[in-house]
Amino acid sequence: MLRVLIADDEAPARSRLRRMLEPLAESGRIGPIEEAEDGVAALETLQTGAFDLAFLDVRMPGLDGFDVIDRLTPEARPAIVFTTAYDEYAIRAFEANAIDYLLKPIGAERLEGAIGRAERATDDADERLATLLDTLDGDARGAAPLPPTEPIRQLSVPARDRLIVVSAESILAAEVNDGITNLYVRASGETVTDRHIVPFTLDALESRLDRRHFMRIHRSAIVQIDRIREMIPWFSGRYKLVLDGGQEVIASRARSRELKERLAL
Structure with a gap:
């Protein structure tokens, strides 16, 4: 089950998204759902709990959605889905490695797709890390070695x-x-x-x-x-x-x- 955070400064938007997620909770795909009413509260909540998925509104008081993920440590960062009424942030969301970008009002089909991506991201996290290590290792092997020196004691x-x-x-x-x-x-x-x-x-x-x-x-x-x-x-x-x-x-x-x-x- 995915533990989910909904961060949005508009209470009706949080309530609507929670209602849309309830059938998934009943089926066992979604676990506990928590809410945050602004970016500061979202950051504090993510830092103190182990979440699998966060729906972040792009525009929030205090910290916007991008500010929140910039301040998260890699260990505290869950899969991120940006939610917004504006489409001009899509490229930036991609650069931030968000798994999806949902325009409001969010449709049921698009939400289902985002949940599926979050489930796959959670299942594949260790494998993706392992692949990254192999890639970095290959880059390092291609570099010219430093000349040998006397080992230090x-x-x-x-x-x-x-x-x-x-x-x-x-x-x-x-x-x-x-x-x-x-x-x-x-x-x-x-x-x-x-x-x-x-x-x-x-x-x-x-x-x-x-x-x-x-x-x-x-x-x-x-x-x-x-x-x-x-x-x-x-x-x-x-x-x-x-x-x-x-x-x-x-x-x-x-x-x-x-x-x-x-x-x-």
Whole structure:
């Protein structure tokens, strides 16, 4: 069942859409339905709950529909359907990766199509992520490699008003999210994993780490092979890696094959 949010500053529009969704709720395709009366309330509601589908009016006070999705983290963003009386936002909705764009008054057939797309988007989310990782990995393999250098044994990372020196063997993984490189460190015998934001790229870090122990498992992540505790089969020959401390990272298909060879699986 899809958990749904209806965000519209016009109460009659929210009520009409809710009535149209009720038969789908009775059939079990739609679960809980919540409402938000403006963009600010929509953002707060989406950030505090796990929704599968959000119907966002384009023009709302406080934040418009596009402002709402711009402020959502990837983890909190459900499938988005824009609802509006205006057709000039269709291109922008496409660029925002909305699954549909419904003009008011919304017809039953168009609404059914949007629900079907949301169901498929929910079912295929993991597979689409896996495919994206493979695509990015292919792009990275086409880049010219950096010249090899002597592997580092230690490196310094900024922490408030000082620099902390960490050993290479304490590095669990490094990942890039939204253009920021995050370094995950856990010293031997410790139970807490520390995260540090570092001012260098994964390419630069990969060129300095000992490749006997570290491996690029997709374009945006490096892991220390010695810190892998589990390899969980994922989609189409890929693996989800569980590191010390429970951190999970997904390997692309090509890197999963390479990792299996390195570990003689």
